[in-house]
Every structure is written in C-alpha cells, then in structure tokens.
Amino acid sequence: MIKAEQKPIEEILTYLDPYKKILLSGCGACVTVCHAGGEKEVSLLASSLKMARNLTGKPLEIQEITPARQCEPEFAEELAEKAEGVEAVLSLSCGVGVQTLARSLTKTPVIPGVNTVFMGETVSHGVWEERCQACGNCLLERTGGVCPIARCSKQLLNGPCGGSSKGKCEIRQETDCAWQLIYDRLKSLGQLDKLREVIPAKNWGTESRDKGPRRIVREDLKI
Amino acid sequence: MVQSMPDLNKVAQSIPLKREVLVLGGGVSGITIADILARSGIHVTLVEKRKNLGGLSKQFCLFSNRPGDSDNRISGKMARLSESPHITLITGAELVGMEGHFGSFQAKIRKESGETILLFPSAVVVATGYITRRDAKGIPDSGCLAFLSDMERLIAETGESGLLWNGKPLNTVTFVLDQANDDIKLDTSTVFKQSLVLRQKYNCQVYVLCKDLKVSFTSGERLYRKAREAGVLFFKYEETPEYSLVGDRICVALPDNTNLKKEEQEKITLLSDLLVLPEVCLPDPEAEQLCRILRLRMGKGGRFMDDNPQFLRIRSNRRGVFVAGACRFPQLPAETLKEAEAAAQEITALLAPGVYECGPLVAEVNADKCALCYTCPRLCPHSAIGIERYAGKNVYYVLGNGDRWNAARVEPAACYGCGICVAECPARAISLRGEDALSLDAYAK
Amino acid sequence: MLVFIPKIVAFCCEQSGVPAAEMAETLKLSVPANLEIVPVPCAGRTETLFLLKALERGADGVIVFACHEENCQYLIGNMRAKSRLLYAQNLLQKIGLEKERLEICNIATNSGVKFAETLKDKAIRLKELGPNPLTRINDPLAHANVGIKE
Numbered sequence: 140m141i142k143a144e145q146k147p148i149e150e151i152l153t154y155l156d157p158y159k160k161i162l163l164s165g166c167g168a169c170v171t172v173c174h175a176g177g178e179k180e181v182s183l184l185a186s187s188l189k190m191a192r193n194l195t196g197k198p199l200e201i202q203e204i205t206p207a208r209q210c211e212p213e214f215a216e217e218l219a220e221k222a223e224g225v226e227a228v229l230s231l232s233c234g235v236g237v238q239t240l241a242r243s244l245t246k247t248p249v250i251p252g253v254n255t256v257f258m259g260e261t262v263s264h265g266v267w268e269e270r271c272q273a274c275g276n277c278l279l280e281r282t283g284g285v286c287p288i289a290r291c292s293k294q295l296l297n298g299p300c301g302g303s304s305k306g307k308c309e310i311r312q313e314t315d316c317a318w319q320l321i322y323d324r325l326k327s328l329g330q331l332d333k334l335r336e337v338i339p340a341k342n343w344g345t346e347s348r349d350k351g352p353r354r355i356v357r358e359d360l361k362i
Numbered sequence: 363m364v365q366s367m368p369d370l371n372k373v374a375q376s377i378p379l380k381r382e383v384l385v386l387g388g389g390v391s392g393i394t395i396a397d398i399l400a401r402s403g404i405h406v407t408l409v410e411k412r413k414n415l416g417g418l419s420k421q422f423c424l425f426s427n428r429p430g431d432s433d434n435r436i437s438g439k440m441a442r443l444s445e446s447p448h449i450t451l452i453t454g455a456e457l458v459g460m461e462g463h464f465g466s467f468q469a470k471i472r473k474e475s476g477e478t479i480l481l482f483p484s485a486v487v488v489a490t491g492y493i494t495r496r497d498a499k500g501i502p503d504s505g506c507l508a509f510l511s512d513m514e515r516l517i518a519e520t521g522e523s524g525l526l527w528n529g530k531p532l533n534t535v536t537f538v539l540d541q542a543n544d545d546i547k548l549d550t551s552t553v554f555k556q557s558l559v560l561r562q563k564y565n566c567q568v569y570v571l572c573k574d575l576k577v578s579f580t581s582g583e584r585l586y587r588k589a590r591e592a593g594v595l596f597f598k599y600e601e602t603p604e605y606s607l608v609g610d611r612i613c614v615a616l617p618d619n620t621n622l623k624k625e626e627q628e629k630i631t632l633l634s635d636l637l638v639l640p641e642v643c644l645p646d647p648e649a650e651q652l653c654r655i656l657r658l659r660m661g662k663g664g665r666f667m668d669d670n671p672q673f674l675r676i677r678s679n680r681r682g683v684f685v686a687g688a689c690r691f692p693q694l695p696a697e698t699l700k701e702a703e704a705a706a707q708e709i710t711a712l713l714a715p716g717v718y719e720c721g722p723l724v725a726e727v728n729a730d731k732c733a734l735c736y737t738c739p740r741l742c743p744h745s746a747i748g749i750e751r752y753a754g755k756n757v758y759y760v761l762g763n764g765d766r767w768n769a770a771r772v773e774p775a776a777c778y779g780c781g782i783c784v785a786e787c788p789a790r791a792i793s794l795r796g797e798d799a800l801s802l803d804a805y806a807k
Numbered sequence: 808m809l810v811f812i813p814k815i816v817a818f819c820c821e822q823s824g825v826p827a828a829e830m831a832e833t834l835k836l837s838v839p840a841n842l843e844i845v846p847v848p849c850a851g852r853t854e855t856l857f858l859l860k861a862l863e864r865g866a867d868g869v870i871v872f873a874c875h876e877e878n879c880q881y882l883i884g885n886m887r888a889k890s891r892l893l894y895a896q897n898l899l900q901k902i903g904l905e906k907e908r909l910e911i912c913n914i915a916t917n918s919g920v921k922f923a924e925t926l927k928d929k930a931i932r933l934k935e936l937g938p939n940p941l942t943r944i945n946d947p948l949a950h951a952n953v954g955i956k957e
Contacts, residue, residue, distance in 0.1 A: 148901045167789060172735035177788035177857070182807075184899070186859040193941050205789070216844035264740045659882065672880045679882060723848055743882040780881035781852030785891070794852070801845050804864065805816075807856035 140260075141169040141233045142267045143176065143253040145184070152191055154250045155199065158226040163188075163252075164218060164240070165205035166232035173267055178205040184231070185251065209236030212243070219243040236273065257289075275353065276346040279331050283324035286300050288341075290317035296338040318321025368676060377718045377775040379484040381405060383709060384469050386457055386652075387489035389417020390436065390695065391687030394702035395709075396489055397439045400448035406448045407481055408443065409457060409471055411648075417491045418688075419695075431454035438749045442587060460486070460655055463746060463776035464682030465718060475656050483591055485709050488666055489702070490652065492688045494641035497542065501637065506612040509639045510552050517559055525564045527636050534634035535566050536614050540573035541602065542642040546692050547574040549640035550576045556638075561592040568594045569632050571616065579694055597630065605637070612637045629708050643692045656683060657745035666690050676705040680745050682774050684709065722796045723779025725772045731791035732769035738783040738792065739770060746776035812841045813867040815926065818857065820850040822880040823914050825917025830919025838923050839930035850874065850911075850931045851884025855891040855938035858909055859898065868908045868933045872922070877911045885913065903934055 148288035155161065163185050171177030172291040185201045191231075192199035204221055208214050209232040218240055222228050227248045231238045233255040241249040257269035272289045279286060288294050302309025306319040326333050343349040381404040385392045388410030396406040419436050443449050454474035461468045469481040494511075501507050505528050508516075513535075516525065520594045535548040535554045553570060560566040570589075575596070590596065603616040612634055617627040644665035646652075653660045659679045661667045666685045667678055678685045686705040687698050712718075725747075727738070739747045750771045772783070772792070784792045810833035819825045825846050831838060843866075847853055850873030861869045871892060887912055896906035912925050 148898070167731065167733055171733040171789045174735075174737075174788045177733065178731070178790040179788045182790070182856050183859065186863050187898050187902055190859070190863050190904065191939060194903050258926075259738075263921060264737070456841070668877065668882065670877055670879070670882065672878060741883070741887070743884075774899065778881060780849035780884055781847065782849060782881060782884050783888055785852055785854040794848070797852075798846075802847075802857070805845070806854070806858040807860075 140258065141235075141255060142151060142257055142259045142269075143170050143233050143255045145175050145180065145253050146251070148184075148187060148191065151184075151188070151250075151252055155188065155192075155227070155229065158199070159197070160200040160202075160225050162202045162204065162222050162225045162228045164209065164228055164230045164232065164358075165203075166209050166230075166236055167179045167205055167207040168210075169194055169233055170231055170253060171205075174265075174344045181205050208232075210239050212239065215239045215243045222247050259303070274341065274347050278338060281336065282321045283328055283330060283333075283340060285317055285319045285324055287321065290315070290320070296341065298334070336349070368749075375720050375774075377720065379465060379716055379718055380482070381713050381716075382481075382483045383407070383485045383487065383713075384409065384483035385480055385487045385489060387417070387487075387491055387687075387689070388412075388415035388451075388453070389489060389491040389687065390419045390484075391491070391702045391705075392417075392487070392489035393436065393439045393443060395489060395686060396449055397662055397707045398703065398706035399440075399709060400446045403448060404710065404713060405448050405450070407452065407483070409455050409470075410451075410453045411456050413454050415443070415451075415453070418494065443508055443691075450643070457652065457655060460510055460657075461541045463773035464680070465775040466773075477487060484713055485684065486656070487684045487686055487705060487709070488652065488656065488658070488678070488689060489686045490646055490649065490689045492665075492692050493646055496646055497642050500602065501639075501678055502612075504607050504610070504612060506607070506610070506634075506636055508636055508638050510556070510638060513556050513638050514552070517556060520564075525560070525566065530610075530635060532560075532564070532635050533566060534569070534611075535560055535636045536569040536612070536632055536634040537573065537638045538571045538603065538614065539640060540571075541639065542641060547576045547579045547582070548642055548643070548694055551579060551585070551694050552640070553638075554582075554589050555749065557589055557594045558585070558592055561589070561594055561765050567634070568599065568635065569598045569614075570594060571614065573599060580696060598633075608633060611635060631771065643688075643740070646689065647684055649689065656680070658683060658685070658691050661690075661742070674704075675701055675804050676708060679743055681778070682712070695770065718775055719777050720774045721777070723781070723782050724774045724777045724795050725779065725781065725792050725797050727770045727772055728791045729767055729769035731789045733789050733791075734769065735788060736770075737786050737788060740785050742772075742783055743780070744778050746778070747772050811934060811938055812928050813839070813938070814841045814843070814865065814867045815870060815929060815933070816843045816845060816866045817851070817870045817872060817926065818845050818847055818862040819872045820852045820874060820884070821846050821848050822931060823874040823916055824850075824922070826916035827872065827914050827922035830917065831923045832919075834919050836919060836923035838926050840863045842926060844857060849879070849881045849884035850888035853878075853888050853891065855895050858892060858895040861906060862899075862904065862939060862941065865939060867936075867939045868910070868929055869910075870926070870929055871911045872914050873911060875915060878915070904940065907932065908939070910933060 147332040163181055165176045165178055165181035181203050185203050188199055189201060206214055206218055209218060222244055227250055229250045229252050230240055237249055237251045238286040259267045259269045262268050270289050271286060274288050287296055290312060292308050293300055299316055303319060305315040306316055308314040308316050325333055383395050383399055383404055383406050385406055386407045388408055392408060393415060396408045399406050415435060443451060452473060455471050458472045459468060459470035467483050467486060467555055470478055470482060471481060472478045490497045496509050498507055539549055539553060543549055557570060559570040560568050577586050597616060598619045599616045603614050606613045614632045615631055618630050621627045649664055649666060658666055659668055666689050668671060676684050676686050684705050686701050734749060739749060747770055750767050786792050819828055824851055828844060850871055853871050858869050871888055873888050879885040892911045896909050899906045914921055
C-alpha cells in the first residue's frame with residue numbers, strides 16, 4: 140500500500156501563511172493505514188495548526204473532513220463542493236489524491252500535507268518499508284517473490300554485488316541484502332535453477348517511467 | 363453507506379455459559395483443577411500431551427515430608443479423574459488451534475491417532491508445566507554426580523539400611539544451589555528437606571553451598587534453622603566453585619566468604635561421596651507456540667503471562683483463559699496446589715450464573731470507517747478484536763446468511779472496556795459504548 | 808490584585824488516579840484550585856488529541872495519572888499513554904509551546920498524598936512558566952485563569 144509521512148509542521152505553516160480559512164482534508168484509505176492522514180491525524184494537525192497560528196497572532200480557521208478516498212474524480216468533486224468558501228485546501232492524502240482534487244478545484248490551491256514516500260509493507264506495527272517501485276514489469280516470479288529493484292540498494296538484476304556480507308547490504312548495514320533473500324527463498328522453493336536465467340537490463344524507457352506518465356487502457360471497460 | 367449494513371453493535375448483552383472447561387496439561391495443577399471442578403458438577407476435558415498423567419510430580423515425592431503420602435494424594439486424584447463422569451481424559455493429544463472468544467471458544471484438539479476433534483469450552487486453563495534439564499557442565503565425569511530427583515528417589519527407596527550410591531556407602535553429600543534457577547525457591551526447599559533426612563536418618567555429613575538463602579516460603583526459616591541445628595553446614599559462594607576429583611571422591615573448592623578481605627580469604631575444600639545439583643527449570647519449548655494459538659501474552663523467560671500483580675497469578679490477559687502452576691512460574695508444591703484451588707474457584711464463580719453479563723464499557727467499531735489497518739487487533743491487550751468478513755461469525759446475533767461486515771470487530775464478551783483501541787484507531791472508527799461522552803467531549807473535538 | 812491561578816486538566820485513570828484523588832479528598836488534602844479532573848477507564852484511553860485540545864482550550868497544564876509501569880490493569884495502557892504524551896510534547900515544541908506543560912505521573916491507588924503533592928508541584932511550576940501563551944494573545948490583561956485575590 141502507499142506509505143506516506145506527514146510533512147514537518149514548520150513546512151506546512153510556511154505554505155499556509157497567506158491563508159486565513161482552509162479545509163483540512165484527510166483520506167480514509169492508505170494514509171489512514173499508515174497513520175499519516177486519517178481522521179485522527181487530521182484532528183491532531185488541525186489542533187496543532189490552530190495553536191501555532193494563534194501564537195503568531197494570525198488565527199487560522201480550519202474545517203476538518205476525512206472522505207473515504209480522494210483519488211476518484213467523484214470523490215474529488217464531492218470534496219470540491221465542500222471547499223467552497225475556503226481559501227485553500229490542505230490535503231493529507233497521497234500525491235494522487237492531491238492532484239485529483241486539484242483538478243476539480245481550479246480556483247483554490249491544494250496543498251500537500253504529507254510526503255508520499257513509497258509503496259511498502261508493514262514490518263511491524265509502526266514500521267513500514269519499501270517493497271515496490273512500480274517498475275512496470277514485475278519480475279517477482281523469477282526472484283522467489285523478493286524484488287531486487289525495490290530492495291537492492293543498487294537495483295542489481297542478476298545476483299549480489301561483492302559487498303553483500305552476512306546477509307546485509309554494504310550501503311546500509313541495517314538493510315538485508317535482497318539477493319541473499321532471493322537466494323534463500325528460491326532455495327526453499329526448490330527453484331534455484333531460476334538464478335541461471337539471466338534477467339536482461341531493464342528498459343526504463345518502454346517499461347517504466349522515463350517516458351513520462353504511464354497509462355493503462357482497458358478498451359473493454361470503457362463506457 | 364450501505365443501507366442494509368446490520369448493526370452488529372446491537373449484540374446480546376448476556377452471553378450464555380455452559381459448565382464446560384478445557385484443561386491443558388495433566389500435571390499436579392491440571393489434575394487438581396479438574397478434580398475440584400468435576401466435584402462441582404462442571405464437565406472438564408483434560409488434555410495431556412504425554413501418555414501418562416502426573417507431569418513432573420513423580421520426581422518429588424517428599425513434598426509433604428511423608429514419602430508415601432504425596433504419592434497417594436496425586437494417585438487419589440488421578441483415580442477420581444478416571445472414575446468421574448464429569449471428566450473426559452484425552453492423553454497423547456495436543457491443542458492445535460483455538461478460535462473465538464470467551465463464550466464462543468472453539469478448541470481444536472489433535473489426538474494421537476491424528477484425528478482432530480472440536481471442543482466448545484466456556485473456559486480454558488493452561489497448566490502445561492515446565493521441563494527440567496540435567497546440566498553437568500564443569501563437573502568431572504565420575505559417577506559422583508546426582509540431581510535432586512535422583513536423591514529424592516534414593517531416599518524414598520532406601521529403608522532402614524544405610525544409603526548406597528553406586529554400591530558405595532554414602533557418608534558425605536554436598537548440595538550446590540543457585541548455579542541456575544534464579545528466583546525459584548523449589549530447589550532450596552527440597553534441599554533443606556533432603557539434607558534434614560540425610561542428617562537425621564542416615565547420619566550423613568551434609569554441606570550446602572548457595573549464593574543466597576532463599577527462605578521466603580512457608581516454613582523456610584524454620585527448616586533452615588532445623589537444618590543448622592541438625593548439623594548441616596551452609597557455605598555462601600559468589601563465583602562458581604571449582605570441581606575436581608580426588609581419588610573416587612568429588613572435591614568442591616570455594617573461598618571462605620566469612621573473611622571480608624578478598625586477599626585474605628582462605629580456600630575451603632569439601633570432599634564428599636556425592637555432589638547433588640538441582641535440575642535446571644526451563645519453560646516448555648512449546649509454550650511459545652501455545653501462546654500464539656491461545657493469543658496469550660508471553661512473559662519473561664518464555665513463560666506464560668507478564669509478571670503483573672494485577673493478574674493475581676491465575677488470570678491471563680484474556681477473559682475465560684486461565685494460567686496455573688509452573689508454566690507461569692515454578693513454585694513449591696504447596697503453592698502450586700493453592701494456585702490450582704484458586705483457579706478452580708475463579709472458574710466456578712465465573713460459570714455459576716450460567717451467563718456472562720457484558721461490562722458497562724464495551725468498544726464498538728464503526729464498520730463504515732474501518733480501514734482494515736490491523737492496528738486494533740495488534741494492540742488490544744485482551745485479544746478481543748479480530749477482523750471479520752462475514753457477520754455470521756457472531757454467534758449471538760442472528761443475521762441473514764452472508765451479511766458482510768468486513769471490518770474490525772470487538773467481541774463484547776472479551777472486551778474489558780479499557781479504550782486503548784479507541785485512542786489508537788487512525789480512522790477514529792471505534793467508540794466506547796457506555797462511557798460518559800460529555801466529560802470527554804470538550805477534548806475530543 | 809490579579810493573581811494567576813493555573814488551570815490544570817488532570818486525566819485520571821480509574822484504576823489509579825481516581826482512587827488516589829478520592830483518597831486525597833478523604834484525607835482532606837488540599838489540591839490546587841482551578842483543577843479539572845477527567846476520569847478515563849485506563850490511561851490508555853487518553854488520546855493524543857485530548858492533550859492538545861486541553862491546551863487549545865486554554866488550560867495552562869495537562870497531567871495524566873496512570874498506573875506504575877508493569878502494573879497496568881490493562882497491561883499496556885500506561886505505556887501507550889506515555890508514547891502519546893511524548894509525541895504531543897514533540898508537536899508542542901515545534902509550534903512554540905513549552906513541552907513541560909504536559910506531564911505523565913505514575914501513581915498507585917493508595918497514593919492520595921502523592922496525588923495532592925504532584926498537583927501542587929505542577930501548579931508551582933506552571934506559575935513559573937506563566938499562563939498558556941494562547942490565552943494571552945487575545946487580551947493581554949484579561950487572562951482566563953487570572954482571578955482577583957481577596
């Protein structure tokens with residue numbers, strides 16, 4: 140799932156400086172799960188912002204709302220209606236939500252309140268780690284379910300570098316060596332032979348992001 | 363918002379309770395609890411993973427100071443167990459799964475044959491005991507080493523004739539306590555009793571080495587004084603003593619701690635025919651797995667439950683699940699028996715009304731807002747929250763088949779009303795039914 | 808003469824803080840004036856939001872009374888409350904409020920004296936810290952928690 144982290148409050152205050160009345164919008168999906176932008180965080184942030192602005196003598200009126208999601212046009216339109224009468228919207232949703240909302244609000248700035256960091260999993264409660272970088276051509280079948288693009292610091296596709304030591308990465312000692320994990324997993328699956336198949340260099344241009352925003356089209360679903 | 367979403371929060375306030383209990387473990391605690399409950403007419407299923415009952419009690423037959431007596435006590439109970447119509451005994455069987463909550467427990471037992479059966483107890487008792495290990499590290503191999511259970515058996519089996527060990531007469535015995543088993547007073551109590559018998563009945567010379575005299579148990583100080591008066595010699599040590607062989611006798615060497623100046627401490631050497639050590643008490647290695655199945659908290663050192671005085675030694679973090687005996691912490695047999703009686707009493711009181719009235723404070727999840735983030739099931743200290751897809755899992759509320767819930771759900775019978783989940787939920791989807799909302803309102807919005 | 812009587816909001820856990828408060832009352836111990844006691848079933852019920860809102864609404868200080876560590880009736884409530892308090896203190900520092908205004912105190916049911924003493928100490932420290940800066944903003948002279956001393 141998308142994992143995000145709240146922006147430092149000092150940064151948010153800088154963005155909100157010109158405004159006196161805003162809508163603070165959370166999101167009930169990904170950012171709720173990683174405790175960055177759900178209803179709880181919305182109310183905490185609203186209280187902190189109000190107090191911070193009161194201290195500087197420039198009070199800020201905040202309306203709070205947490206829709207189920209922000210990233211469908213319909214959700215965004217509904218939210219846009221609620222944004223009437225405010226000078227700006229501070230959105231705690233991920234980058235997708237912010238942009239979807241911005242598209243429906245031509246006259247009102249939409250300010251992000253979180254940094255969308257990665258797609259990741261829960262390591263333990265309160266600890267999340269990157270697992271997927273949306274490379275566009277998933278090779279997990281060949282690596283026993285461990286992604287070398289997201290988890291190898293060097294994004295190597297055919298085995299570890301010489302710096303892999305005791306299962307840890309030379310770039311950052313706390314990081315597990317992805318290729319060690321891949322090897323262990325393929326071994327337990329009895330699929331070590333897959334390591335003999337060379338994974339060719341990735342074509343970031345056609346498979347991935349280097350040619351601008353990617354698009355998926357399902358002709359059969361189009362209305 | 364789905365119109366037809368059932369309000370699972372309007373669940374039954376009273377949960378019916380059958381007089382049905384599952385006891386895991388057929389040692390001293392398990393047998394005692396089953397015996398008492400059965401005599402009140404409560405049906406008990408006693409599941410023991412070994413083929414025989416009794417656990418480690420066979421090792422210690424002197425705990426009431428009269429060798430045949432304790433054996434009779436346990437045997438008496440075991441005989442009643444097999445005769446009672448209220449007890450179903452299953453040996454060679456294990457608990458492999460447990461679903462549900464208090465009032466709706468579903469326990470899956472796998473028998474020796476591989477067959478699995480389902481039980482539906484209203485309460486579960488964990489009395490799985492502990493294991494012992496004979497650790498002879500550092501002791502030269504000589505036939506001069508025995509453990510407390512060996513000495514126990516020797517004393518019980520030797521009549522009026524002299525004590526013999528490996529064919530040789532036993533004149534001098536050295537006990538060394540405290541090399542392992544911190545905080546466990548069982549060894550000290552056993553050593554006091556055994557040394558008294560050795561002195562008074564067999565006129566052996568007895569030396570006892572210890573780091574600390576753990577006399578804080580019933581009659582501890584009295585026994586110690588009796589042992590001293592009988593001529594048992596006690597030595598205090600700090601670092602591990604040196605062990606060596608002198609001829610066919612074992613020699614234990616330690617500095618004389620009565621002299622406070624370390625440089626001037628003389629070395630004491632004790633020669634004896636036999637060195638007796640306590641077995642090391644360890645938690646059952648399967649405890650962790652059982653904890654996971656039962657959703658219980660693990661305490662220090664791999665035992666069940668935290669060392670929290672609020673839990674009165676027999677309660678676990680889950681309503682309806684109790685922990686009794688050495689699996690929580692090894693203790694003296696008299697204390698174990700008291701604990702077992704206490705557990706039986708709590709269970710009888712719990713089941714007596716035939717129904718459980720849910721507390722005034724119960725947490726409730728608003729399924730519309732739940733983001734299925736798993737925060738509340740992880741955090742609930744009472745394991746009262748699960749993620750449920752279909753409302754059919756709630757046995758007290760009759761719904762149409764397949765009504766979808768698809769959110770976290772707090773089982774009212776298992777909830778303690780602490781409100782921790784309410785405060786943690788990132789979607790503020792949980793509320794505490796029955797709380798005085800007015801006083802918190804000013805600070806909640 | 809205008810005197811600053813700090814407003815203290817005390818979130819009292821019903822397993823520790825509330826009995827201690829009742830004991831203080833029975834012993835007729837004096838507690839600071841302008842004290843609001845908010846009972847909660849467990850310190851773990853105290854949301855991070857409560858701590859901030861109390862200050863937002865003009866309290867000068869907030870204290871959470873919880874059971875001693877390893878003594879929580881509900882096992883982890885006191886530790887969760889502590890983590891949330893530390894998080895709130897962090898937020899306060901970033902927005903320019905003194906983190907000392909928030910405090911957690913571990914207490915037992917029979918500690919009526921400790922209850923009263925802790926609150927008295929808190930009132931003294933809050934007097935030194937001064938009134939909640941938020942309340943001064945609107946009208947420097949009229950402070951919500953300033954009263955006329957007879």
